[in-house]
Every structure is written in structure tokens, then in C-alpha cells.
Amino acid sequence: MKSKPDAAAPQRNVDAGAQPWMLVETLHQDRATLVSLGGRLREMSSLPRAVRSTVGGRSSAQVWAEVARSIDVVREHAASRDVTIPTGSGRTRVVLHPVVGPSGAVHGIALWVGDAESAVPQRPEDALAVTFESERRAFVVDADCLRALATDLPSDIRTSFTSPEVFRKIDVDDAVGAIGALLQPAPDDGATWTGLASTTHLPGVSRLDLVFTADDDGSTWRGLVHAVESETVAQPRLETAAFAALGQVSPQMALVLMDVTHNRLIRWLTDPVPQIQWKGIVDDRDTPHPDDVTRIFAAASGMYAGTETSTSVDGIRLRRIGGGWTVVDARAALLPREKSSPRLMLVQMTVVGHTDDPDPVPVDDTGHPSLLD
Known part of the structure; x- marks a missing residue:
């Protein structure tokens, strides 16, 4: 009491x-x-x-x-x-x-x-x-x-x-x-x-x-x-509304906004490619197979330099959760930007297969440097 x-x-x-x-x-x-x-x-x-x-x-x-x-x-x-x-x-x-x-x-x-x-x-x-x-x-x-x-x-x-x-x-x-x-x-x-x-x-x-x-x-x-x-609720800018619409009208596609300089995923516009161990979630290894990372950066260098507005890389192996690789074909288009704005690209990924190729990358690897390096 x-x-x-x-x-x-x-x-x-x-x-x-x-x-x-x-x-x-x-x-x-x-x-x-x-x-x-x-x-x-x-x-x-x-x-x-x-x-x-x-x-x-x-x-x-x-x-x-x-x-x-x-x-x-x-x-x-x-x-x-x-x-x-x-x-x-x-x-x-x-x-x-x-x-x-x-x-x-x-x-x-x-x-x-x-x-x-x-x-x-x-x-x-x-x-x-x-x-x-x-x-x-x-x-x-x-x-x-x-x-x-x-x-x-x-x-x-x-x-x-x-x-x-x-x-x-x-x-x-x-x-x-x-x-x-x-x-x-x-x-x-x-x-x-x-x-x-x-x-x-x-x-x-x-x-x-x-x-x-x-x-x-x-x-x-x-x-x-x-x-x-x-x-x-702020009225979305035209670009934001367009991104949202892409995700709604193309549910079968994996569309993602990426940073050109660092080749980092920024925002998924649809559901992501499933069961992938994306960089930064479990460790800092690059998600693609190291041989494919080299091809990706080579393809992106033209967009970083401003000499190209689109590119494509087929047969990219993405590290799967639990082992193995999901193979995707990727198409990328550079987005218009102002001079001081970041370089962004819209990337479409299409799953074309799977492979059990060995993973040669140690878990403490930190990945490929950016295009600035």
C-alpha cells in the first residue's frame, strides 16, 4: 500500500x-x-x-x-x-x-x-x-x-x-x-x-x-x-515520379539507380534481384565476380568521362547468398544532370542463369576502387 x-x-x-x-x-x-x-x-x-x-x-x-x-x-x-x-x-x-x-x-x-x-x-x-x-x-x-x-x-x-x-x-x-x-x-x-x-x-x-x-x-x-x-506530403519532382512509375509498370524487370563513380547501388526502383549478397550487407566484397568487375568498370569509364551515355555488360555473375552465382545481363543509361550533380545511371538487370563457379575472393577483401582512384 x-x-x-x-x-x-x-x-x-x-x-x-x-x-x-x-x-x-x-x-x-x-x-x-x-x-x-x-x-x-x-x-x-x-x-x-x-x-x-x-x-x-x-x-x-x-x-x-x-x-x-x-x-x-x-x-x-x-x-x-x-x-x-x-x-x-x-x-x-x-x-x-x-x-x-x-x-x-x-x-x-x-x-x-x-x-x-x-x-x-x-x-x-x-x-x-x-x-x-x-x-x-x-x-x-x-x-x-x-x-x-x-x-x-x-x-x-x-x-x-x-x-x-x-x-x-x-x-x-x-x-x-x-x-x-x-x-x-x-x-x-x-x-x-x-x-x-x-x-x-x-x-x-x-x-x-x-x-x-x-x-x-x-x-x-x-x-x-x-x-x-x-x-x-510534398509533391514529388518529375524525376521521382518517373522512377516510381518505372517500378510500377515493369515489375518483371530489376531496375536500380546506380552511382557511376563508385559503381554502387543507390536505390532499387523494383524488387531487387533475389538472393544476392549485395556489397556492404554481409561484408565489403564486390558483389560481381572479380573478372566481371573489371569488365563493368571498363564499360562505365566512358560514361564517367562523358563520352558515352549508355553501355551494356552481359553475363555478369552476382554472388548468391549461400554460395554460387546468379548470372545477369545488364543495360545502363546515364541520367541527365547538372554540372555539379553526381553521375547517376539507370541499370536494368535481367536474370539469364546460374553457375557454381568457385568464389576466389577472400571475405576480408574490400573490392575494386572507384573510378576516381
Whole structure:
């Protein structure tokens, strides 16, 4: 039996009007903007204005100064912070929890600011720090951050995912815009792409907001993905709609968008060729047989140089899950692009057979270098 509360003890005010949690993106060292307020989308809006609006009155500037100072501390130490400061005739509490990326950098901060006598509402676990590695064309997450969002995950959970895996789980409203931004050859320091996406693979979540910012050398993009309450569905660009239509009218074809420079799969437009051990899922070996890799890169070199707009390679052996090879004929066409955009090609794969040729590639092989090397 629970004892009655001490009448003399101060009681926490748990009311429906309690201040909501904010989510702040801290993807660039010189920036901290508001992306969510109480689960509602805020498109990188002013954080000082949001804090001052929350506090109000003469103490708002004082509270913002503490919030700014606390954000710097959390960024430096990647640890939670809880501080209470006197404000006027009362006290204001500032609570911060970092959203940490795979390299240990703080990609975002969950922030609560309110009356120190009020109960802090339960913090939503709805944000994930992500890093996109440009060279590998892979999305990487922190295992602990992933476990905070999903229960019953295995101890040997994967933390690196290929682009096709991600784009099959998350339907980005402007997929072409996202791909064009993340694959651009030399993004400026602080270059940022934001967009909305839908998913049916996260219980209770239908809409996601994605924010990605390039680091200073362009080798990685730091990202923050979080659930939002939004009914907005952006009208897809013409190219995005065309890709979706291709997948719908040609279900018998395996169509995929590929990066010319690295010969990496980016996004399947139909179901993929089945039972293939794609590069980056189990290990980093190239998926095709090494003899066929040489032929593929030779064929793609003309499109990379701009001297050809299409090519074909027949008899490509793709490594099967469990051993052996699936043989496909491939036809590729270069997509139109602006000067600073990545070179992308649309590839059609047709299964023509299977073979049990021996696999000469050791499992620790990292594959053929890109056309840049």
C-alpha cells in the first residue's frame, strides 16, 4: 500500500499545460536550430526565439544564455545536463539529453525548459543520429542510440546499412533531391539538405523529418532523423515520379539507380534481384565476380568521362547468398544532370542463369576502387 504524500513537501505540478520537449539539431559546429517542438515539425527555425517564447518575461534573455551555454557543454562532453537557475521570483529548469552519432559527435539535443516546480514530461525517444559515408555510400548509426529506439535488438546488431536498404525502408518525398545532395562530388562545408519521408517499418511512426549536413571535407554527412506529426506530403519532382512509375509498370524487370563513380547501388526502383549478397550487407566484397568487375568498370569509364551515355555488360555473375552465382545481363543509361550533380545511371538487370563457379575472393577483401582512384 502506498503511503500518503507529505503535505509539507512541495508537490510537482503535472498538468496538461506542461512545456513540451524540443529537438535541436547540432549538425554543424556553428549552428543549433529547432527542428521539432512537442513532436511538431519546425523546419530549422530559430532556437533563441523558441526559448524566449517558452519562458517569456524579463528572464527570457537570462534563460537563453543558460541554454546556449548548456548546449556547448553537452556538445563537448556528449553527456546529459540538468541545471536550475533563479529567474525573477521563481526558478527555471533546463534539461538536455544528447543524440549521439557513431563517431561520438552530438548530432542533436533533446531540450526541455520550464518551471523548476513542474514535472518534466517523459522524453520521447524519437530521434536517431545518422552518418552518411560518401565513399562507401553507406548510412551508419550508433548501436546504443539504435537500442534506445527499439527493444529486443540482438547483441550483434548491424550499424551500417547500404543506400538501397535505407531507401527501401524509408520513402523520401523528394528522393531525387536527397540522392543528388548526398552524392554531390564536393559539397561545401555546412551544406544542408532537409526533407520529409514516410515509413511503414516503425511502429507508431508514419512521418519522418531528415536533416543532413556536410562536414568540412565532404567525406561524410551528419544526419538527424526524427519522427514528426505532419500530414504534409510534398509533391514529388518529375524525376521521382518517373522512377516510381518505372517500378510500377515493369515489375518483371530489376531496375536500380546506380552511382557511376563508385559503381554502387543507390536505390532499387523494383524488387531487387533475389538472393544476392549485395556489397556492404554481409561484408565489403564486390558483389560481381572479380573478372566481371573489371569488365563493368571498363564499360562505365566512358560514361564517367562523358563520352558515352549508355553501355551494356552481359553475363555478369552476382554472388548468391549461400554460395554460387546468379548470372545477369545488364543495360545502363546515364541520367541527365547538372554540372555539379553526381553521375547517376539507370541499370536494368535481367536474370539469364546460374553457375557454381568457385568464389576466389577472400571475405576480408574490400573490392575494386572507384573510378576516381
